[in-house]
Amino acid sequence: MPDGALPVLDVRDLKTVFKTRSGEVHAVNDVSFSLRPGELLGVVGESGSGKSVTMMSLLGLLPSPPADVRNGSVMFDDKDLLNVDAETLRKVRGGKIGFVFQDPMTSLNPVFTVGVQIMEPLRKHMGMSKKQAAARSQELLELVGIPDAKRRLGDYPHQFSGGMRQRVMIAIALACDPQVLIADEPTTALDVTIQAQILELMKELRTKLGMAVIWITHDLGVIAGIADRVMVMYGGQVVEHAPVANLFNDPQHPYTRALLKTIPTIHGERAARLTVIEGQPPIMTAPPASCPFRDRCDVAFDRCENENPQRYDLGAGHDAACFYNARTGAPRDA
Amino acid sequence: MLDSPQTPLVSVRDLKMHFPIHAGLLRRRVGEVKAVDGVSFDVMEGETLGLVGESGCGKSTCGRAVLRLYDITSGEITIDGAEIGDTSQSKLRKMRPTMQMVFQDPQASLNPRMTVEAIIKEPLDEHTKLSESEKREKVGELMDAVGLNRQFAKRYPQAFSGGQRQRIGIARALALNPKFIVCDEPIAALDVSIQAQVVNLLEDLQEQLGLTYLFISHDLSMVRHIATRVAVMYLGKIVELAPREELYAEPLHPYTRALLSAVPEPDPSLATSNERIVLQGDVPSPANPPEGCNFCTRCPSVMDICKTVEPEYFEVAPGRFTACHLYQNTNDTAD
Ligand SMILES: Nc1ncnc2c1ncn2[C@@H]1O[C@H](COP(=O)(O)OP(=O)(O)OP(=O)(O)O)[C@@H](O)[C@H]1O
Ligand SMILES: Nc1ncnc2c1ncn2[C@@H]1O[C@H](COP(=O)(O)OP(=O)(O)O)[C@@H](O)[C@H]1O
Ligand code: SF4
Ligand code: SF4
Ligand SMILES: [Mg+2]
Ligand SMILES: [Mg+2]
Numbered sequence: 001m002p003d004g005a006l007p008v009l010d011v012r013d014l015k016t017v018f019k020t021r022s023g024e025v026h027a028v029n030d031v032s033f034s035l036r037p038g039e040l041l042g043v044v045g046e047s048g049s050g051k052s053v054t055m056m057s058l059l060g061l062l063p064s065p066p067a068d069v070r071n072g073s074v075m076f077d078d079k080d081l082l083n084v085d086a087e088t089l090r091k092v093r094g095g096k097i098g099f100v101f102q103d104p105m106t107s108l109n110p111v112f113t114v115g116v117q118i119m120e121p122l123r124k125h126m127g128m129s130k131k132q133a134a135a136r137s138q139e140l141l142e143l144v145g146i147p148d149a150k151r152r153l154g155d156y157p158h159q160f161s162g163g164m165r166q167r168v169m170i171a172i173a174l175a176c177d178p179q180v181l182i183a184d185e186p187t188t189a190l191d192v193t194i195q196a197q198i199l200e201l202m203k204e205l206r207t208k209l210g211m212a213v214i215w216i217t218h219d220l221g222v223i224a225g226i227a228d229r230v231m232v233m234y235g236g237q238v239v240e241h242a243p244v245a246n247l248f249n250d251p252q253h254p255y256t257r258a259l260l261k262t263i264p265t266i267h268g269e270r271a272a273r274l275t276v277i278e279g280q281p282p283i284m285t286a287p288p289a290s291c292p293f294r295d296r297c298d299v300a301f302d303r304c305e306n307e308n309p310q311r312y313d314l315g316a317g318h319d320a321a322c323f324y325n326a327r328t329g330a331p332r333d334a
Numbered sequence: 335m336l337d338s339p340q341t342p343l344v345s346v347r348d349l350k351m352h353f354p355i356h357a358g359l360l361r362r363r364v365g366e367v368k369a370v371d372g373v374s375f376d377v378m379e380g381e382t383l384g385l386v387g388e389s390g391c392g393k394s395t396c397g398r399a400v401l402r403l404y405d406i407t408s409g410e411i412t413i414d415g416a417e418i419g420d421t422s423q424s425k426l427r428k429m430r431p432t433m434q435m436v437f438q439d440p441q442a443s444l445n446p447r448m449t450v451e452a453i454i455k456e457p458l459d460e461h462t463k464l465s466e467s468e469k470r471e472k473v474g475e476l477m478d479a480v481g482l483n484r485q486f487a488k489r490y491p492q493a494f495s496g497g498q499r500q501r502i503g504i505a506r507a508l509a510l511n512p513k514f515i516v517c518d519e520p521i522a523a524l525d526v527s528i529q530a531q532v533v534n535l536l537e538d539l540q541e542q543l544g545l546t547y548l549f550i551s552h553d554l555s556m557v558r559h560i561a562t563r564v565a566v567m568y569l570g571k572i573v574e575l576a577p578r579e580e581l582y583a584e585p586l587h588p589y590t591r592a593l594l595s596a597v598p599e600p601d602p603s604l605a606t607s608n609e610r611i612v613l614q615g616d617v618p619s620p621a622n623p624p625e626g627c628n629f630c631t632r633c634p635s636v637m638d639i640c641k642t643v644e645p646e647y648f649e650v651a652p653g654r655f656t657a658c659h660l661y662q663n664t665n666d667t668a669d
Contacts, residue, residue: 046525161616162389191388191552193613196596200612218526221555221598244602262530264559266582266597267604273537274530274559280495 007034007075008179008212009058009097014072016050016057019065026284027053029236030071032311035180040206040213042227042244044220044259048281050236051216052101055182058082059099060089076180095125098173099182100166107169108157114141114168115153121175140171145201163194170198177209184216199226220263224248229317232256235282235292238311242318252320252327254297291323299324301331342376342412343514343546344400349373349409351392351399355621367621369395371570372409374647377514382540382547384561384578386554386593388617391567393550394438397516400548401433402426414513431461431510436503438519443503444491450477450502451487457509476505479542480535497528504535508543516548521556533560554597558582563653566590569628570620572647575655586656588635627659635660 016028074081119133141149144167187195232240240253261275279296291304311319351370437443480501521529565575574587592611630640647657
């Protein structure tokens with residue numbers, strides 16, 4: 001992917017807090033990342049680490065209250081999406097930025113035919129006539145590999161299998177030729193052979209359409225297969241970020257290193273016993289004043305208790321938020 | 335780990351579980367879902383037999399049928415010397431202690447209105463004559479065994495994380511000293527970092543208590559870790575069964591090959607070098623399976639015979655079973 005190209009999407013210091021009856025939840029803390037044209041950024045992290053809230057925040061999809069997007073900027077198309085009027089945001093969303101969420105809120109409506117649901121964004125965002133939209137809908141279903149597309153436009157969601165419904169969701173997200181596609185665990189509920197079909201399709205579409213993709217998953221295998229760069233989240237923060245090969249071959253953050261050891265594989269050495277990350281994820285009730293991973297980290301030291309590490313630049317597009325230098329085995333200098 | 339286990343604790347022969355489909359005002363029977371359609375396998379004493387396959391292929395139904403949580407359509411099931419295929423449910427109740435089940439969703443399988451202690455104690459109330467204090471002591475021991483702090487005994491399941499809830503389910507399953515446990519996707523609902531904890535626990539308990547597991551999962555990497563032998567299901571049938579190493583190193587059935595090649599490996603260098611077999615289409619409905627081989631609608635090696643004749647399930651090599659016409663010839667010439 002072109003390294004020097006200007007990012008299509010640039011997120012800086014995003015901070016989202018939920019106000020609940022039992023206090024605040026600091027779900028996203030100063031998350032920054034950028035996305036270059038045509039690249040696929042993989043996002044991994046355990047459940048509750050803030051992956052979905054990050055993406056929902058930048059698309060303005062979280063109801064407020066309880067959500068409060070407190071800080072940050074989201075630059076897209078020379079505009080800060082956190083500071084545009086509702087109408088502009090609606091146009092971007094589902095238009096130039098397509099998204100597929102596992103969230104039921106954004107899944108298919110059982111009472112409308114699939115055709116009606118694909119045509120909706122085409123008419124709304126692209127101002128197409130009914131006839132144009134119908135033709136384009138058929139094209140889109142064909143693009144995502146649904147056989148007999150023309151006839152299937154008249155079918156209702158329940159007449160499709162899980163894998164096909166997910167393809168329809170992708171077709172809708174792609175309807176308006178988005179520059180960016182955000183996919184939040186789009187294959188988690190699918191079987192591996194169906195997941196393989198969708199991943200294959202994704203690769204094809206990226207080369208065909210040149211769009212940039214953010215792919216959220218907890219499956220490191222999926223990431224290894226499709227991502228150009230990877231961002232690892234833990235406790236609402238980006239703890240490591242690197243080109244895909246570096247992340248797997250030279251992980252730097254203790255969480256990433258532990259995570260890679262816990263997963264069994266199909267081909268590699270078969271460990272007699274699985275490695276476990278002891279302890280629990282952090283309860284994010286206050287802004288972090290220390291490293292969120294410290295209770296579970298096997299190399300934690302004093303400083304980790306008193307300060308939250310910033311992301312240290314390690315060169316070659318690799319950074320990690322950790323006071324410990326895994327390469328030298330010693331603490332980093334202040 | 336030392337000798338390979340040889341005596342079957344569980345033997346299943348030609349097990350079928352068909353569910354009727356009713357339709358219309360009179361709820362007339364219009365067909366049947368062949369969820370499990372003639373499977374045969376043994377589970378050796380002390381081993382873990384992995385049962386894998388895609389959603390809806392019949393894994394859970396198979397596990398539940400083996401424990402006679404259903405009245406089965408036909409077939410033989412022998413557990414620890416007793417034939418239970420057509421035993422009445424009232425007689426089965428007395429045999430329940432030997433065989434237990436751990437479920438996929440730790441949230442849904444625990445009664446939210448019962449304390450952890452009451453949940454683990456319930457099978458003891460039903461099946462033993464222990465005194466209250468003996469039962470409480472036993473509950474404490476079980477909580478120790480699965481790594482739950484005894485101080486949590488009076489809490490309710492909602493107060494626990496997913497991994498802890500699964501430990502409660504396991505403690506309850508262990509209460510009556512079972513020999514055989516069906517684990518139906520025990521880790522599927524858990525986060526990756528918690529999965530390893532539960533799997534390690536199951537392995538420790540197996541070693542300490544000599545347990546035998548049927549481990550149902552769609553996670554082929556985890557099954558490679560935990561299973562001694564692996565059975566692969568497709569549309570209600572076992573298409574291949576083999577010792578772990580052999581199955582993963584050299585899968586025979588075209589479905590097993592496709593399934594294994596579809597598993598994404600967490601290694602970017604493998605991702606580009608490995609040829610992935612991408613199957614076309616979806617799994618057919620078990621209410622209306624295709625004629626001939628069940629896999630013929632998606633099989634990359636399909637031949638004419640596959641569309642008319644169902645391949646026989648047989649032992650191709652010692653300990654290796656498969657049902658596919660590609661291997662049937664060698665069998666014929668061998669006789
Ligand atoms: N009580 C029932 N009545 C009718 N059909 C049923 C019943 N239980 C299961 N089935 C059907 O039997 C087939 C096998 O279901 P089963 O739950 O055994 O699948 P599975 O392999 O465990 O899938 P998963 O991986 O999704 O848990 C499915 O088509 C299912 O819809
Ligand atoms: N509506 C809400 N109210 C309160 N807390 C929430 C809400 N939605 C999400 N959270 C919290 O925000 C954190 C991040 O959640 P999320 O982004 O969904 O995680 P994931 O990385 O699994 O996608 C979690 O601690 C979650 O409990
Ligand atoms: S900052 Fe300290 S506690 Fe946090 S990951 Fe690094 S070494 Fe561990
Ligand atoms: S019997 Fe035929 S269709 Fe079935 S798996 Fe073998 S080759 Fe494929
Ligand atoms: Mg999420
Ligand atoms: Mg199941």
